[in-house]
Amino acid sequence: MTEIAAESMRATHDWSSQAARRRVKRRYAADRRLQFYGIAAIGTAMALLAILFTSLIHAGIAAFTTTKVELAIFLDPTQIDREKPAEANYRKLVRGAFKAYFPDVTGRSQERELYKILSNGADYIVRDYVVANTDKIGQTVKLLVPVSDPFDQLYKRIIPRQIDALSNDRIILFEALKQQGVLSVVDGSGVAKTTVYIDPSKVPLEGGLEAADYDAMVKEGLRSLFLNEYSRSYEEIISDAAAGNLKALVASDPSLVGKTIDVELPLAANYDNLLLAGQATMRNPRFSSDDEFAWFDSLEERGLIANPFTWELFFNADSRFPELAGLMGALSGSFLALLVCFLLSFPIGIATAVYLEEFAPKNRITDIIEVNINNLAAVPSVVFGLLGLALFLNTFGMPRSAPLVGGMVLALMTLPTIIVATRAALKAVPPSIREAALGVGASKQQVTMHHVLPLAMPGILTGTIIGLAQALGETAPLLLIGMNAFIPSVENIGLTQPAMALPTQIFSWADSPERGFVSRTSAAILVLLGFLILMNLIAVYLRSKLERKW
Amino acid sequence: MLSYLLLALLVLTIAAYYAGLAKARSFAAATGPHKSHHSLAGYHGAFVAAWAGIPSFLLVVLWLLFQGPVVDQLLIASLPVERIQNLDAGQLNLLVSEIKSVAKGNIFGEPDEVVLAAAERYNSWNAIASWAMVASVLSLTVVALFVARSMLAPRFRARNHVESITTILMITCSLIAILTTVGIVTSLLYETMRFFSMVSPLEFFFGLNWEPQIAMRDDQVTAGGAFGAIPVYIGTLLIALIAMMVATPIGLYSAIYLTEYASDRLRAVVKPLLEILAGIPTVVYGFFAVLTVAPAMREFGELLGFSIAPNSALAAGGVMGIMLIPFISSLSDDALNAVPQSLRDGSYGLGATKGETITRVLLPAALPGIMGGILLAVSRAIGETMIVVMAAGIIAALTLNPFEPVTTVTVQIVTLLIGDTEFDNPKTLAAFALGLVLFIATLVLNVIALTIVRRYREQYD
Amino acid sequence: MQQLRIGASEMLSTVKPSLAESVAETKITARGISVFYGEKQALFDVDVDIPKNSVMAFIGPSGCGKSTFLRCINRMNDTIPIARVEGTISIDGRDINDPELDVVELRARVGMVFQKPNPFPKSIYENVAYGPRIHGLANSKSELDGIVENSLRRAGLMKEVQDRMNEPGTGLSGGQQQRLCIARAIATSPDVILMDEPCSALDPIATARVEELIDELRETLTIIIVTHSMQQAARVSQRTAFFHLGKLVEESETNTIFTNPADPRTQDYITGRFG
Known part of the structure; x- marks a missing residue:
């Protein structure tokens, strides 16, 4: 350098x-x-x-609204016993009232299709109404009852009346044929031109031409058009009538046997539509006839269909029918489990944190406890579920699916969060406050109880709320202890009764095949997220308003 | 009855408090000037209340825990020998459940005499046990109340006694953390040992075939189920790898931009939004995967001309990656912020651009912290349950193709244990063996990660 | 046991003798006090007698052990886990480390005022009432009111705060806060008050006010004040002790210390050669 x-x-x-x-x-x-x-x-x-x-x-x-139809039901005193109003045949009443809108509908099978518009729960809704209003017996009442799930979805334009009959790859196949010039329109209907070998080996000795396997010959002939295709799905392009046509052709000219001939095979209906109209649609298989659309349209024209906000989403119990399923069971289960979780984890968490932070001597045991708490915070939630299953359910014989056990498992998971938050809040209280209180002769516990804890409380509450919010969204451990029971009534709610929680309800609805449960699931998630946002806002508010800056 | 007992206990405890309080006040009244007695009257009350309430409450808890098993043992012992001598453990359990169900009044079919008699005994023993509990708990409370009250005196150090009790309670609470860990480890170990007594550990750790469903008949091919968990581990790692490939670049680059480039205003907006991603429950991510991501991927695959399974590893891993973004980002944020300003200044002083400072100085310096964060995220990924339960497969396929469905450890635990569970077949116990593997794996990852992070922090403290 | 307990209580509630008698009477006796923080020794074998109803000042450079010694007198060092105290301190002839003596009762009788004013984040009233309340010194609300008012009056704060007793103590000015802390300390009617640099965070006017107050309180209380200001020591104290490097170098009448110190180190310190 x-x-x-x-x-x-x-x-x-x-x-x-x-x-x-x-x-x-x-x-x-x-x-x-x-x-x-x-x-x-x-x-x-x-x-x-x-x-x-x-x-x-x-x-x-x-899912926050439900499509309903207004029924004018005469609560016939001859059918409803005032003493036992719950026992009448409400199905008959409801169907009768609904049938009255459609005097033209006759015949059992048509009626059956008509009633598919109504929800299965309509009977119970009317029954509950009558039980609650026995004075209305003998009068005609107008009630809104939900329609069944497909019509609810139809009214909300979630599912269409017609759907594409052909999948994408079928259409691609079809377009390829069109490109090759195989397809043409003859006498207003689509045909595919191909060659067919009238295979003598497919003409049985017995039965002769009558019994020959023309279907197989047609398929062989088609094969020449689709040399690159391995799946046999292309066979559906040709109408079932093709074999009959070929049979008629051969019957009229038996000399064709053993020859390869050019034929024009009629297209199957869907492909015919695709060729002629540019698209192939079919009735959505969730509806059983076009009449149903006509009936539903007429109800709509008469102004009998409404789509009000559905409080039932919050106040109904679970149901197999999406239009009736509500969150009451899940909300009450989650509430009880969180209550247990709070009652256990809050005092235990604070006691642990206060002990470790303010009283514990620094020795190996307290070190072990601290390492333990840090590790517990990182244990996967499903392992806590295993603990709950093996220890609480299997060893202690506590009831399965109960919010009590759910709350206990959640409490063990929430403990580390609360302990860590409490210790941070305690650390933030300046030592001068402790000295001041010690100086006037307060004992160490009095210092903690009278001064340090109250000053740390906003921080502790913030941490607790955040911990409870995590517990509210926790699913896996609740699944393992069976808190995903199907509870179709909200009558038996209790700490040891089988129950559901909000996240496990979401899980079980997400697993249900009915289309209506997709929006129910999303709605339940929105409700869950709403609660989480509310809890976090409270935590943020507490932190900003109550926490003291030193 | 239990709630009434607890209510009575509560009332007695409150009464004990006032009994102590009243006696302490009487000293004050008798002796006149203050400071002649040691503790405030409230502490005398609390002392009596603690002695009246706490031992009795513990007695209730212990009684509840042991009444069931003890009565069960008595019940089994009371059954006629000729009836039970030929039964194995499972059949005996079945018999006991039958007796209990009859005792509850759910009688199906025609239970035999022995069962009916046993059910009657069972009911009467339970009733006796319950009344015995009420009697012993209440008498313990009352005796403790009077003994504690008789100990009070003007110079009695009630405050010190109450504070000792409080300290003991606090220590007990602190031990719950340890007890939880002990509970996890022993229950997992115990069930895993039982599993290994039925299925060889060699098969479990090295077998390539995972078909845990138990066959209905003994002569079926998979009569005992197959418990080779390698495909499950591979699936878990594949999904975790995909998740990390999504989360690491997005999280790391976000953290770099937020700490080094972004204005305060942008940071104030983006950081809470990222936190939202962290606060969303995993069941919501699972549904998002099923509702939106998997169909979108499928369509995208179709567009390109290859098929992606609806429950592909890609969809589950991708969504899990979204969940981990805030995790990686905030831990990288911490690591970058922990790099001292002097290093930055040194680099800028040489005329390095911001980008060069970040890539040549900050990232290497923060690397241990970032690595620790990534390891923590991996541990999260392999322990994550709901996303994979909803969006990944159940069949254990031995594949590394991300477009195919694979299964994970957590999925298997949940599927094996959902529904009715009996603790006597390898199918149920296999879940605990998987749980033990999961527990150990996440624990090791966490310990390593935390050690790395701690060393890194110490380096710059 | 019973005997001892009664003895302890008697010790703490002895009737105060008149001022004339008290001049020579010793309130606090310390013998062989050594303090260790872990391995490190902070105080070496300190012996001192502190007379009753007077002000004694501890002076010395920072880190000399004067605050450490002060904190031995009400056993505040107990709160530091690594601290270990050897030797005996007795107040009115009674050993403060006697296991029969409750540290809480000791601290009620030996009040303390800290370097930085540290009122509780509660109302002014609650700040003063807290001590009497936990020690059960008042049997009724009006009795408690009386104690609070009397303490605030003795601390010279009553006039300034009588209209806002329920406002937070943290809202007062620094000097007022410190006098509130003194009021809080005297509310438990202690015999001794320890003051750890009570004016170091205050402006000169507030300092003067606190010094006046100390002089007034001296009539009924034994006050020990740690200060880094020699002028303050000269103004308020009757006796002064000089600490240096953990040792008590010299202790005598304040006048003597400042005019005619026996030890050259004291001489160097008060003339400003170090410290």
């Missing part, structure tokens, strides 16, 4: 040279590139968050 060396270094580096300028430019480009990656990463994360919420809101918003 002599002066000469430094001198020469300065001399060799010319900052204004082309190469140096390019180099600087390149370095700035690298910097901008890094910035761009950062923005892209944040943008992706934000976009994913936005997609998550829009897709949930989009799917869930529909």
Whole structure:
């Protein structure tokens, strides 16, 4: 590092040279590139968050209303016993009232289809109404009862009346045929031109031409058009009538046997439509006849269909029918489990934190406890479920599916959160307060109880609420202890009764095949997220308003 | 009856408090000037209340825990020998459940004399036990109340006694954390040992075939089920790998931008939004995967001309990655912020651009912290349950193809244990063996990660 | 046991002798006090006698052990887990480390005022009432009101706060806060008050006010004040002790210390050569 060396270094580096300028430019480009990656990463994360919420809101918003039909029901005193109003045949009453809108509908099978518009729960809704209003017996009452799930979805334009009859790959196959010029329109209907070998080996000795397997011959002939296809799905392009046509052709000219002939095979109905109209649709299989659409339309024209906000989503119990399923069971189960969780984890968590922070001597045992708490916070939630199953259910014989056990498992999971939050809050209380209280002769416990804990309480409450919010969303451990029982009534709610929780309800609805449960699930998620947001807002409020800055 | 007993206990405890309080006040009244007695009257009350309430409450808890098993043992012992000598453990259990169900009044079919008589005994013993509990608990409470009250005196150090009791209670609470861990480890170990007594550990750790469903008949091919868990581990790692491939770049680059480039205003907006991602319950992510991500991927695959299974590893792993973004981002954020300003200044002082400072100085310096964060995220990923239960497969396929469905440890635990569970077949116990593997794996990852992070922090403290 | 207990209580509630008698009477006797923080020894074998109803000042450079010694007198060092105290301190002839003596009762009788005013984040009234309340010194609300008013009056704060007793103590000015802390300390009617640099966070006017107060309180209380200001020591104290490097170098009448110190280190310190 002599002066000469430094001198020469300065001399060799010319900052204004082309190469140096390019180099600087390149370095700035690298910097901008890094910035761009950062923005892209944040943008992706934000976009994913936005997609998550829009897709949930989009799917869930529909479940907050229910499509209902207004029924004018005469509560016939001859059919409803005033003493035992619950025992009448409400199905008959409801169906009668509904049938009255459609005097033209006759015949058992048509009636059966008509009643499919009504929800299965309509009877119970009317029954509950009558039981609650026995004075109305003998009068005609107008009641809104839900329609069945497919019509609810139809009214909300979630499912269409007609759906595409053909899948994408079928259409691609079809387009390829069209390109090859195989398809044409003859006498207003579509045909496919191909060659068919009238295979003598397929003409049995017994029965002769009558019994020949023309179907197989047609399929062989089709094969030549689809040499690259392995699946045999292309066979459905040709109408079932093709074999009959071929049979008629051969019957009229037996000399064709053993020859390869050009034929025009009629297309199957869906493909025919696709060729002629450009699209092939069919009735949505969830509806059983086009009449149902006509009936439903006529109800709508008469102004009998309404789509009000559905309080039932919150106040009904679970049901196998999506239009009737509600969250009451899940909400009460989650409430009870969280209550147990709070009652256990809050005092135990605070006691642990206070002991470790204010009283415990620094020794090996307290070290072990601390390491333990940190590790418990990282144990997967499903393992806590295993603990609950093996210990609480199997060893102690506690009841399965009960909010009590759910709450106990959740409490064990919430404990570390509360302990960590409490210790942080206790640490934030300045030592001068402790000294002041000790100085006037307060005992250590009095210092803690009278001064330190009250001052730390906002921080503790914030941590507790956040811990409870986590517990509210916790699913796996509750599944393992069976808190996903199907509870179709809200009569038996109790700490030791089988119950459901909000997240396990979401899980079980998400698993249900009915289309209506997709929006119910999303709605339940929105309710859950609503509670979580509320709890977090309370925590943020507590932190900003009550927490003291020292 | 239990709630009435607890209510009575509560009332007696409150009464004990006032009994102590009243006696302490009488000293004050008798001796006149203050400071002649040691503790405030309230502490005398609390002392009596603690002695009246706490031992009795513990007695109730213990009684409840042991009444069931003890009565069961008595019941089995009371059954005629010729009836039970030929039964194995399972059949005996069945008989006991039958007796209990009859005792509850759910009589199906024609239970025989022995069962009816046993059910009657069972009911009467339970009734006796319950009344015995009420009697012993209440008498214990009353005796403790009077003994404790008789100990009070003007110079009695009630405050010190109450504080000792409080300290003992606090220590007990602190031990719950340890007891939880002990409970997890022993229950997992115990059930796993039982599992290994039925299925060889060699098969479990190295077998390639996982078909835990128990056959209905003995002569079926998978009569005992197959418990080679390698495909399950591979599936778990595949999904975790996909998740990390999504979460690591997005989380890391977000953290870099937020700590080094972003304005305070952008940070104030973006950080809470990222926190929202962390606060969403995993069951919601699972549904999001099923509702939106998997169909979108499927359509995208169709567009490109190959098929993606609806429950592909890609969909489950991808959504899990979204969940882990805030995790990686906040831990990387911490690591980058922990790099001292002097290092930055040193780099800028040499004329380095911001980008060069980040890639050449900050990232290498923060690397241990970031690695620790990534390891913690991996531990989260392999322990995550609901996303994979809803979006991944159940069949254990030995594949690394991300477009195919694979299964994970957590999925298997949940599927094996959902529904009715009996603790006597390898299918149920296999879940505990998997749980033990999961517990150990996450524990090891966490310990390593926390050690790395702690060393890193100490380096710059 | 019973005997001892009664003895302890008697010790703490002895009737105060008149001022004339008290001049020579010793309130606190410390013998062979050494304090260790872990391995480190902070105080070496300190012997001192502190007379009743007077002000004694501890002076010395920072880290000399004067605060450490002060904290031995009401056993505040107990709250530091690694601290270990050897030797005996007795107040009115009674060993404060006697296991029969409750540290809580000791601290009620030996009040303390800290360097930085540390009122509880509660109302002014609650700040003063807290001590009497936990020690059960008042049997009724009106009795408690009386104690609070009397303490605030003795601390010279009553006039300033009588209209806002329910406002938070943390809202007062620094000097008022410190006098509130003194009021809080005297509310438990202690015999001794320890003051750990009570004016270091205050402005000169507030300091003067607190010094006046100390002088007034001296009539009924034994006050020990740690200060880094020699002027303050000279102004308020009757006797002064000089600490240096954990040792008590010299202790005598304040006048003597400042005019004619026996030890050259004291001489150096008070003339400003170090510290």
